[in-house]
């Protein structure tokens with residue numbers, strides 16, 4: 001795993017202690033469930049993803065390959081709106097943004113704290129639907145935060161049996177060296193380089 005490589009010489013116990021002290025300094029935030037800010041351009045998922053059934057990944061192209069799903073550049077809207085509803089006041093805002101080269105400043109709806117790592121591709125490529133985490137976006141006139149995005153919410157799902165993750169753990173345990181370079185046996189499951197992260201390990205989401 002990448003996180004193991006990033007702190008190669010720090011023993012896991014010290015890393016966990018450092019993590020806990022960092023986290024203790026950050027205040028516990030209330031959940032933003034239901035947060036649905038005004039947007040600079042009135043854009044409806046109910047119209048585009050609902051009635052018109054444009055696939056989510058037509059606009060959120062990176063969701064399956066990268067950490068971020070991404071927000072489409074204004075140019076993507078003009079793929080259609082160069083012709084369709086081209087004099088609609090909201091569409092005119094989009095046109096102006098493209099002509100002047102000023103990106104639309106969409107207000108971010110979902111935001112995890114900086115000390116949490118999340119990766120869209122790990123989920124989307126495993127077949128977890130957008131709606132599992134974002135709710136019925138295709139019915140939303142305005143996007144709102146559907147899930148609480150708390151640690152407990154992440155863990156509830158990570159505790160379920162995900163076959164690929166279980167298989168990785170089993171293979172890693174089989175291949176783990178039983179002794180370290182100093183000849184001392186590793187405690188069970190602690191051999192450093194080959195140990196796969198369990199989905200509930202702190203380092204999966206905090207590193």
Ligand code: HEC
Nearest residue numbers: 048049054055056059106107108109110130134137138143
């Ligand atoms: C035609 C383009 C388009 C399509 C299709 C589309 N979206 Fe979006 N999406 C956007 C734009 C633009 C925004 C930013 C403005 C907003 O929040 O409404 C956005 C925002 C979002 C957000 C909130 C992002 C944040 O700020 O946290 C989520 C979640 C989302 N879309 C999910 C989906 C899902 C799920 C689908 C399919 C059911 C989908 N989108 C289809 C264009 C699109």
Ligand code: HEC
Nearest residue numbers: 041042043044047054076077079080084085088090091094
């Ligand atoms: C694949 C084509 C397509 C794309 C891409 C697209 N739209 Fe649309 N949009 C339409 C069509 C068609 C309508 C008219 C729907 C209707 O009248 O029922 C529409 C309607 C609208 C309207 C009129 C009001 C409403 O909600 O009905 C606005 C505003 C709008 N789109 C904004 C956007 C923005 C902003 C983007 C880029 C994030 C975008 N559209 C991307 C096809 C598209």
Ligand code: HEC
Nearest residue numbers: 056060063068069070110111112118123124128129130133
């Ligand atoms: C396992 C839960 C989960 C799934 C599945 C998921 N998302 Fe997300 N999404 C999140 C979380 C959590 C965030 C906030 C990430 C952050 O703040 O770093 C987010 C953020 C976003 C954003 C804001 C911009 C960005 O790239 O971070 C968009 C857009 C988005 N998701 C769209 C989608 C779409 C489209 C799909 C399906 C193809 C999808 N998401 C699947 C949990 C999920």
Ligand code: HEC
Nearest residue numbers: 117118119122126132149154157158162164165197204205
């Ligand atoms: C609905 C179920 C679900 C939810 C909710 C969910 N996850 Fe996951 N997560 C998964 C699955 C499935 C995988 C991929 C497991 C595999 O590779 O077999 C995964 C993988 C990951 C990975 C990559 C792990 C690795 O070693 O490759 C990270 C990081 C992660 N999740 C973070 C989060 C965070 C942070 C949240 C909460 C904001 C969250 N997840 C919410 C199901 C979920």
Ligand code: HEC
Nearest residue numbers: 023027028029116150151154155158199200201202204205
């Ligand atoms: C599947 C992902 C995931 C795993 C695994 C995970 N966390 Fe978290 N953790 C989160 C998320 C998401 C948040 C932010 C929650 C929020 O803002 O409400 C968080 C927040 C925290 C906080 C800050 C508490 C607060 O309310 O501000 C601490 C401390 C913490 N985690 C410690 C741990 C420890 C220790 C472990 C291992 C036993 C762990 N986490 C495992 C996802 C995870």
